[in-house]
Amino acid sequence: MKNQVNAKHLEEIRAEALQARSANKPCITVCGGTGCHTQGAEVLVGVFREEVRKQGIEESVDIRITGCHGFCERGPIVVIHPEGIFYEKTKIKDVATIVSETIVNKRIVETLLYRDLKTKKRIVREKDIPFYNQQKRIVLGNNGLIDPTDIQDYIALNGYQALVKVLRDMTPEEVIAEIKASGLRGRGGAGFPTGKKWESCRSTVSDTKYVICNADEGDPGAFMDRSVLEGNPHSVIEGMIIGAYAIGASAGFIYVRTEYPLAVKHVKIALRQAREHGLLGESVLGSGFQFDICVFQGAGAFVSGEETSLMASIEGRRSFPRPRPPFPTQVGLWGKPTTINNVETWANIPHIIEKGAEWYSKIGTDNSKGTKIFSLVGKINNTGLVEVPMGITLRQVIYDIGGGIKSEKRIKKKFKAVQTGGPSGGCIPENMLDLPIDYDTLAKAGSIMGSGGMIVMDEDTCMVDVARYFLNFTQEESCGKCSPCRIGTVQMVEILNRITQGKGDEADIERLENLAQTIKTHSLCGLGQTAPNPVLTTLRYFRSEYLLHVKEKHCPASVCKELIEYRVIPEKCTGCQRCVSVCPTGAITGPRAQLHNLDPSKCIKCRACYEICHFDAIAGDAIIIRSKGRSADEQTK
């Protein structure tokens, strides 16, 4: 026995909570993640409470607002337990039906069920939906089952048992050995072995040490850290306490982005509850180990996600990175040894301790163990968060789980590329979709794992425009410390702007490549070193698109506004006036049933008319986008 641990109250809470959650008692859970929240999930919970009261059954049914279920596309999501019946896009008007039909009469409301994209059949249970049944939800698994603002829920599902095990049965060295054996690598992007990091921090002699949870999730299009913090904050806290015990830290910080108000709120509630239950404070569970955590809100700088910048920000300075070594595990926050891990890394820790390193290391590939959460967004049918074992192919994620490319009504769209790793990552083309996902294969393809953003693009996405978008982002977010990054990215954006405006020439492509190499090799931190990746990968896989822009002034995806114009095809126009009604500038005119006229001088090329025209089965392609640089018979759109 390593420490005296007083965990009796946890056992009591668990027994009590399990009794209250009797296996057969129906429970209505409403997803409370930001996606569903913004679509009115909170109101929905209130309406459910009101409805069960009205029907006089409030004693025999539980209602719970839970963490994010991940399937944001179908929100607000309602799942009825114990059966696991999955209702999508639930509206206030559906509440009464759900309560009287499903809860009282035990019947399923067919119309609210998810309809499979391929078979067109309705699916009853959450676990049978293709989006879910091919995932391996270790970190996200409990999100849909617990109320993140209630520690009892977490404890009921074995929460804080890993901490009890660590304090009671393991020395710090044994904890580190276990994490090392699991093969867990940092989920923030770089993939550094977590156990090694901890070991280095433990071996540095110091009176004070810190642990930090990096929740400054700055990558646009990535929201898994937000979801974990919002949906299961105690798993992160438990991981941090275990880490602090292993390295010998007495204080911890959760550095969370200010754009995530709900995550901040839930973490603060969770910390308060953990303190009340003796899980944080002067003597964690009576073991004599002292540790506490506070929340620090970031102030909106992408570079703060870099570990040395993040520490500068907590110290009250501008978040500038500094050279490493010394590494934060040697000289970190206020000069003290500090271990910084990403949200997802911390959330993995309790699972590894509880189920063992051997179990964990069986999941994944040789060099990348465990699961990874990706946020699958863009032109995809099933937008949402997916947690998959490492080694799964991109194709499986995009087509089997993601349901493939979103078609625009009757027009089927073709896949073009998937962008991984956020602004530091790259675009991967279709012929590489069978690539197994792990840290090393993605790096070989010129992209990175990153924090797990996965943005799917179809044929309507212009790759030059995408590269310009990312460079513009890194240019704005460059902290300004290193000149190649500060000045070089501006130059690259200017060249890309020129190309998308049809003013580029072939030498511009060479200039881009030169600049990219200089910025990569001469910048201090990860932001600069990876900033040119989006340009380099698009040049590598979609060079022809760049060439069309510079040589023929033609944008094949019809995105670059300076290169396109809108036309009405007289033979096809039925005069339905739908385009007239959506045009924000009044550029399209014409009475009903007569040919419409499009005034190019008023047109702002917003695509509204083009899209509404495509919805119409009769007129169809009456409005076209044509490339200015091409003659009429060369037009593709």
Next chain:
Amino acid sequence: MTNKDYLDIFSELKGEEGDLIPILQRIQEKFGYIPAEAIKQMSRFLKISENQIFGVASFYSQFKFVEPGQCTIKVCMGTACHVRGSQSVLEEFKRWLHIEPGQTTDDKLFTLETVNCLGACALGPIVVFDGDYHGQMRIKEVEELIQKYRSENEKESDAVT
């Protein structure tokens, strides 16, 4: 804005350099921006120069130095929103309000902002208009939102006078 307001904000804090960003956040939460006077007060409390405070505050995109309009419009420019056309939505707001992101209309009614990612990517393109989330924005909705807010606002000011 009195000295007491600042004392309230500074209470519970030790006055160390590490308090700088949390104080800036509290001030902005209270006033909607960082007034020049606040920087003076912070300098005295934290015993660091106004220069240094302004340097830190202007580095982070969260902090504003002019009073925002009555209604703040945030257009999400995250990648998922971008590939679903958020640029056109932003252009449309600019066209109606005649301002660039970061600016406020002359009547102090609207402030236009862009945000990097709201993390609600399934709803893209997404706009936060006066605190309410509007997912899958259509171009035409831009005008509707602005006109509706304007007319409601006029009604309110009529009722007052």
